[in-house]
Amino acid sequence: MKPQRVLVFIVLLLLLSCKKSGPPDIKIKWPEALLEGTDAAVFMVILNDGNGEDMLKGCTVKGIPEVICELHGIVDGRMRMIRDIEIPSKGTVELKPGDRHLMLIGAKDRLGETVTIVLDFERFGPVEIKARVAR
Numbered sequence: 001m002k003p004q005r006v007l008v009f010i011v012l013l014l015l016l017s018c019k020k021s022g023p024p025d026i027k028i029k030w031p032e033a034l035l036e037g038t039d040a041a042v043f044m045v046i047l048n049d050g051n052g053e054d055m056l057k058g059c060t061v062k063g064i065p066e067v068i069c070e071l072h073g074i075v076d077g078r079m080r081m082i083r084d085i086e087i088p089s090k091g092t093v094e095l096k097p098g099d100r101h102l103m104l105i106g107a108k109d110r111l112g113e114t115v116t117i118v119l120d121f122e123r124f125g126p127v128e129i130k131a132r133v134a135r
């Protein structure tokens with residue numbers, strides 16, 4: 001191959017790999033926390049305007065260590081803890097009732113309060129959201 005062709009080939013390869021591994025750009029819309037018994041389910045819309053995919057790996061409640069935040073999904077018709085939630089590039093993931101959501105374990109004493117939840121994205125890093133615990 002001519003050197004120019006090799007260069008064009010390398011540039012094309014770089015462009016292709018950039019598309020996959022470009023930066024994610026995460027935004028959260030309409031977070032809400034609904035108390036169900038002793039725990040609160042948290043719903044929201046996760047938007048990724050970036051060219052790169054991401055992964056929600058976990059969550060914590062800021063300043064309230066006794067309230068545990070878990071990722072939940074529906075597996076075989078039952079609510080189960082899940083390890084992560086994939087966020088596609090240029091995509092939207094809806095956390096909604098009967099589907100994937102966050103669960104605040106032991107949130108019943110926080111009814112009426114606004115809590116700060118830190119979402120831990122693998123590539124984008126931490127994102128803080130606020131949600132009022134309602135019934």
Ligand SMILES: [Cu+2]
Pocket residue numbers: 041072079101102103
């Ligand atoms: Cu749940």
